[in-house]
Amino acid sequence: MTQFEQKIRVLIAKPGLDGHDRGAKVVARALRDAGMEVIYTGIRQTPEMIIESSLQEDVDVVGLSILSGAHMALLPIITQQLRENDMEDVLVLAGGIIPDEDVAALQEAGVKGIFTPGASTQEIIDFIQTSMAQKEAL
């Protein structure tokens, strides 16, 4: 019946203890304006909460905003738990203050896209759309 219409679904979450989510909201709005469905879960999300929401919402992308410097502690746990739940095909992105020297290790851990505060929202949109198109082509 009717046509098959796929929408990119993105979970935006803020793991860690700091309470600023202005950046995350800007990204959420930009993704919405690019036609995506953004599940916004807010601040102080534990890895368990992020995995549970990602699973129930069946998202294609998990965008993690992190400013607190806890990225090395939290992000690998999240990617690890996604794998344990057979959700390794979920695209994991991180945005925030992430020093250059940590980038390689995070990518190694499965964080596919890393966006520091200088990155434009358009870069994030392009990255998601390109990755989704590649996944589609497989």
Add this chain to the structure above:
Amino acid sequence: MSLISTEKILSGNKRAIARLITYVENNHPHAQSFLDSLYPHTGQAHLVGITGSPVTGKSSLVNKLAKAYRDQDKSVAIIAVDPTSPFSGGAILGDRIRMRELAGDPGIFIRSMASRGSLGGLSKAVDDAIKVLDAAGFEVILIETVGAGQSEVEIVKTAHTVIVVEVPGLGDDVQAIKAGILEIADIFVVNKADRPGAEKTVSTLRTMLELGHASTHHVLHHGQLMTVEETPSHPDEENKKMWEIPVLKTMALKEEGIDPVVTTIDRHLDYLKNSGELMDRNRTRLIDELETALQLELMDRLLGQLPPNHLSETITKLVDRNLSPYAAVQAILKSREVGSRE
């Protein structure tokens, strides 16, 4: 190894449930056969709609209601519907923010859905998602929609019990209460009762209800198939005790006034069962679904069989006033017959 199977859904596998809901949202070609095999297992859950204007505290209330049901050991699924942006087709779905207390509870499943502006308001996708969760064994399904006209009315067709959430500050003005809202509510909740004016809002609503109507027997359907069906009748129609719409106060943030809402929801279900209205509503809803499905399918088939360009040429003729819409339909039907004979 497939992510979805009927058995997985029936046993409550959350990954499978989530993926099947994605399939129904996307109109995936495999969705229908799963829904067909799940259908005999549906019809068990109590479907409760929660609607009202933006920011009245619907999600906060849903959160506390779910908690109360969990205390009774009932499993709860939540569908939170937010509007799709008409400009981009995207959406921000933020209702989970208010439901973090429910995190980590295996007896809870929360899904955010965008309205996607599909045919039929609240949309077939929401109806189908409800069926998936129903078949998966959730005992209560809470459906949150933002009260923006159409979706409020749509939710009545779907839910057994409709809660309309208001907040203090309606004033004394009876006009301020949105037209149509009285007809759809089974229960009114005045949330944010910690704010001034709650009592006034409660009494305004009560007055309106008294003035408005004694009966709330709202079967909204007027579709074509209804004429084929006899209106179900009840011998005790006369003596049937009508449901009096309660007006309750809550403070969702402080978790006050929640238990009376749960008790009232349960009482409403009892009323629906005892009065026969539950059967009426289910029947009406299914007739409506059949009609919608039939329309969609016939339309699809018909349009699929048209020669290329036929539709756009027809539209041009309509716009140029060379052809009336009625004559166009006849022409479409005729050209299809020609096409299908090949």
